[in-house]
Amino acid sequence: MIRVLVAEDQSAVRAGLVLILGSAPDIEVAGEAADGEQAVALARELRPDLVLMDVQMPRMDGVAATRQVVAEGLADVLVLTTFDLDEYVFGALRAGASGFLLKNTDAAELLAAVRTVGRGEGLIHPAVTRRLIAEFASAPVREPAADRSVLDALTRREREVLSCLGEGLSNAEVAVRLEMAEATVKTHVSRLLGKLELRSRVQAAVLAQELGV
Template sequence: MIRVLVAEDQSAVRAGLVLILRSAPDIEVVGEAEDGERAVELARTLRPDLILMDVQMPRLDGVAATRRIVAERLADVLVLTTFDLDEYVFGALRAGAAGFLLKNTEARDLLDAVRTVAGGEGIVAPAVTRRLIAAFAAAPAREAGADPAVLESLTRREREVLGRIGEGLSNAEIGARLDMAEGTVKTHVSRLLAKLELRSRVQAAVLARELGL
């Protein structure tokens, strides 16, 4: 059973999410939070497997809440957002979110995403990743980015794969680009995520962009 906490300040949206989640026999909604502070409190007491986290909430926003939850290793976090909140999404991914969903995600896709993240994988569709990366590239310059030294642990091939992740390519597309089997690409992705201590390929994509790969 996958135990989920829903953090969303709009009661109607929260109720809809809860209804969808409770329709699945393998998912249990263990709590609801109307703001970020409450989400952190409930994460500490309930210890859910996963938290659906809205980014714009009162008292404590979803990015700050995600940072606390991930730092304390309380649960995996799936961010809920709309495309006009890309900056919040980047912040949440840097804070350690496992991925993100759009608020207009279909019920079936929401349930699949919860199961995917609960299984230890990140969840972001390649097409959506490309849109996020495009927004990231067009955004104003930020503070000092990632240290290029983090790449020293990667092999040449892993760096090439990381660069293609930064373009928002899927494993199949990376394989075609680099003339590798899709299974081999998947292995490289898993290894580079582990070496870089990243929780999802989207974090890897953001890192690749910050490093100019």
């Protein structure tokens, strides 16, 4: 059973999410939050497996709430967003979110996403990844670039996989690009995340862009 805390300030949207999640036999809605502060407080109290986090919320936005939830080790975070909120998503991913989902996602995709993140895996749609990377690659740099020395810990193959993640490729696409089994790709991704001390492949994609690999 995956216990989910739904954080969404629009009551109608929140009710819809709760209804969809509650229809699945393996998912339990542990609680509902109408703003970021409440989301953090309920995460501390209820200890859900996952927080489905909206980005724009009153009192504390989803980025700040994600940062706090992740920093305290309270739960994994799956961010809800729209394309016009890419910058907020970028901040949430850097804050440690395990992935993000578009608000217009259908019910089946929502449930699949919750199950994926609930298993401890990162989730990000390749097309959305490419959109994010394209926008932020062309944006002015707002903070110092990451130190390329972090790549020294990676093998040549792991660097190649990291480069593919930076392009927003899925494991299947990486397997085709590098001519290896998909299971081998998963192993490389897991290892490079550990070496780089990252929580998700999404953070790896962002780092790859910052390092120019």
